Amino acid sequence: MDILQRLRAQAEQVEVFHIQSESTQVRFEANSLKASQVEEISGLAVRVVKDGRMGFAASSDVTATEKLLANALESAAYGDPTPFTFPGPQDAPDVACYDPRIAELSISRLVEIGQEIMAYLREVDPEGMVSVELRRGMERYTLRNHTGAEVAVTRTPLTIACGVDRVKGDDVLMVYDVQGATLWNEGFMAPVQRLAEKLRLAQQVVPLRAGRMPVLFSPLGAIVLGFPLMLGLSGKNVVKGVSPLAGRCGEQVFDPRLTLVDDATLPGGFGSAAYDDEGVPHQRTVLVENGVLRGFYYDLKTAARAGVPSTGNGSRGLFSQPDPAPTNLLWGAGETPLADMLAGIEEGLWVENVLGLGQGNIISGAFSNPLALGFKIEKGQIVGRVKGVSIAGNVYELLRHVSAVSRETEWVYQNFNQPYVLLEEMNVIARE
């Protein structure tokens, strides 16, 4: 008998999640093609609610169904009362996240793309060590529950990561970029060219005087500001009472230039799909609008606790229960061209990348990070790379007043779309 029906006979609610995915990956290390890899992933995860209590079990051995059933029911015997019900059949928007051009990318084509990226970066920095990693995947999952809901999602995530390490004496420079999408994009070299530009600018090392100065965050650097917000906007941290944003919906908590949207329906986004991992239709969720807090992102459980509907942000791996997670997180573009933002800076710091992202007490909004890569701005121009520089602050204070947000935005870390952000004054720590 089908696993869903068997469990249904013994429990009030049942959900069966079945993953069947494969991927191909090629890896260039230290300027040469080192390895290629194929991966096959299959597994089953079940959630059951029996006597109002939730149980969970999973297995990557799809033949071990007897044990899976027993484990799920045993786990339910000790589970906590469940505040929600699995959703019934629902229509979802059409979301483009499958592309046969990615599905059919062969190892040899991946190798060609990797070689093109590597050749480009080597020409810019013949002394550097280039690494490139490409991974194309075909992700399939089906989700069925006791209501008769049945959801099937097929996605083709493509990841392109590249980096250059350059060591000169005791000076180490590392630059890195990772892009992801689910639709094929011919413009895959654009982020590589941007990375190359950073490498050129980093050739020259210049001193920076510590103190208060304007700080311009690039889209990659702005993640240091966006990351604490991402945690603060999680419905889980809100219902647990640890988010500084809890209970402040409708308040002007940030500068009016700040808008944050989670959009799982974006065509080709790395986090895009028609449904989330609990069978809830995906949507576009406005989190912050012109600085006013509008809401949070939730999965079924945290939404039930908060007394609101799920925003379709349930995210899970095979071996873990869902948790709320952003899908494609977009920081809205501003009105100022980047060139104008730069031109107005007499002396300041450009933050490109930090060390230790997410370390420390970031739920409070506090961050303190040395820069992995930063530039000095003088009279509206980048004049060179700075070393031994750290920044610290609290995003809930800093983002109350933003000097400018750029018209341009870029994708960083696969599913974050961010602008350049200028803060008028921040304390910059520099080691002489």
Added chain:
Amino acid sequence: MHDRILAALESSTADYTEIRLEEKEATAVAFRGRELETVSHVIDAGGIVRCLCRDGGWGIATFNNRDALVEKVAQAVQCARAARSDTPIELAPIPIAQDRLTVTLERDFRGVPLAEKKALVEGYNAVLLGASDRIVDTACRYNDSFSRVTFASSEGAFIEEERPMVVMYFVATARDGDNVQQAHESYSRLAGYEIVQGLESLAETAAQRATALLRAESVVGGRYPVIIDPRLAGVFIHEAFGHLSEADFLYENPAAREMMTLGRRFGPDFLTVFDDGSLPGLRGTHKYDDEGTPTRRNDLIRNGILVGRLHSRETAAKMGETPTGNARAVNYRYAPIVRMTNTAIAPGTTSFADMLQDIELGIYACDAYGGTTELESFSFSSGYAYMIRHGQLAEMVKDVILAGNLFTTLQNIDAIGDDFQWSHPGGGCGKGGQAPLPVGMGAPHVRIQNVVIGGK
């Protein structure tokens, strides 16, 4: 399975082939706040075939379905032929082992009912929640796993190993208005259920510290003499120095090799650093690494001088050195890469009291909340810290982040304690997407002059 593995190896046309199969069963019980978040029981079974073609490269196939090993070998060979390494990849020779390693647990967690595990965690969670009315959130988590790993290679190695692991994590979050503070504690061993019983005082410590941090002021940024406690010193030497000793970073990078030339002075005469995967009872301990190389003690810095590094068979061959038993994989989804096992700063001769007494104004930084390095640069946030004033420990401070340059920081070590200890935290090390890999860390108290402390 033994015969099927041998038949699959036999079918390979690559220069070298290895198969690693893993079957793991794991249970987890987690409370968050007053809520039981997880009671779960999972089965993870799968494998990896890794092939080397000397004129190509590495080819890898990973899978859950272990019925089609011959086909997986063929896929991996195809991948290996697609790669084109500029210079041929060689593997340094190792003694070929055939071994069967079983463990006897004092109290086997596989036989402990879920009800008992839940009651244990619930009890600890009550300790966290009950410590103060300022505690607004907790994370209290128990995990165990028992893996059977089979490794076989075309060179004739055949090693079967049982790997148990049990861990308890405590996180307490205290809040006073906008002021939110967290404290963590954890304990883990490659052992049975008995080691996670009776940890109430560890839970209490986490909760008390989170509450105390609410009253702590942010540290004033600047340069200070700093004493780091054994736990932070262990994390520091692992993160800031250990990763540079991993030869996969060096072996194809002439400039990096120069930076890490053996014989270079890295610190004072009394500084010795080693990695040892063969010590019994530690989290990073294995008899063999995931290429079948026996583990051993490897000195990295001896009396201040760089004397060694950590290798896989590939990096050792490339650098003309000997494999050190440091090729490790977090699970069957990954090929082994060069990793640390149990890394430590060897004990010195200074007492903690002597370290303190000549510091007029300094910082005592304890435990690591997180740490990252980008080669010469590192950054660590300490879990908690105290000011040192006039040779004595003074008030608690928060937001203490140590940042600096590895080379100058090691040179600035001016005292190493006589109070060495191994720590046994949960969690693990991350590298190349492989995390968490269980590792051991050990150190005594260490005093460093002129450390940059970030603060507000």
